[in-house]
Amino acid sequence: MQVKKKLFISFFLIFIGLIGYGQSFKSDVYRLVRGGKTDNLTALFNDPINLKVNSSENICSVNQAKSKLQAFFSQNPPSSFMENFSGNSGDGKNSIGTYQSSNKKFYRIFFLYKNVNGRNKIFQFFIEPDRTKGGF
Numbered sequence: 001m002q003v004k005k006k007l008f009i010s011f012f013l014i015f016i017g018l019i020g021y022g023q024s025f026k027s028d029v030y031r032l033v034r035g036g037k038t039d040n041l042t043a044l045f046n047d048p049i050n051l052k053v054n055s056s057e058n059i060c061s062v063n064q065a066k067s068k069l070q071a072f073f074s075q076n077p078p079s080s081f082m083e084n085f086s087g088n089s090g091d092g093k094n095s096i097g098t099y100q101s102s103n104k105k106f107y108r109i110f111f112l113y114k115n116v117n118g119r120n121k122i123f124q125f126f127i128e129p130d131r132t133k134g135g136f
Contacts, residue, residue: 025113025120026086026095033099033109034081036073042066044113045122052126065125072127076101081109092123098130106133 025044032041047062053072060068079102086095092114099107112124 026083026093029095029111029113029122030081030083030097033097034078036078038066038069038073042069044120045125046114046116049122050124052124052128054128057126076103076105076107078102079104098133099127100133106130108132 029041029044031037032044042062042065045062045065048059049062049065050059051057051065051068053068056068058064076099079100081097081099083095083097086093088094089112092112094110094112096108096110099109101107106129108126108128108130110124110126110128111122113120113122115121
């Protein structure tokens with residue numbers, strides 16, 4: 001009986017771990033976006049990263065991405081960020097949310113992340129005007 005109990009507990013813990021995979025990572029990304037923390041956010045990026053800010057999409061280095069995001073956040077300081085959707089995408093996970101700047105502009109933020117060598121890394125990060133929110 002003791003062996004069955006240990007097996008049950010082991011499988012339960014593994015199951016809980018699988019459910020939670022990426023949850024704290026995603027929460028960290030949301031927190032960094034809400035705060036406009038480009039240094040910490042770009043530390044989560046894969047190098048190179050597929051970055052899109054407004055209509056400019058590039059595959060760029062983390063340093064280039066940091067510069068572009070700093071410019072975006074300085075022109076559009078954060079007011080709020082809310083998750084709209086998250087799911088699986090091939091061998092990774094993705095999330096879409098609505099970012100509102102303090103100058104009342106709305107943006108759709110999408111990011112795709114994958115686990116590489118035991119660490120989550122963002123491979124795509126897109127910021128686009130959110131036309132569904134009366135965007136510009």
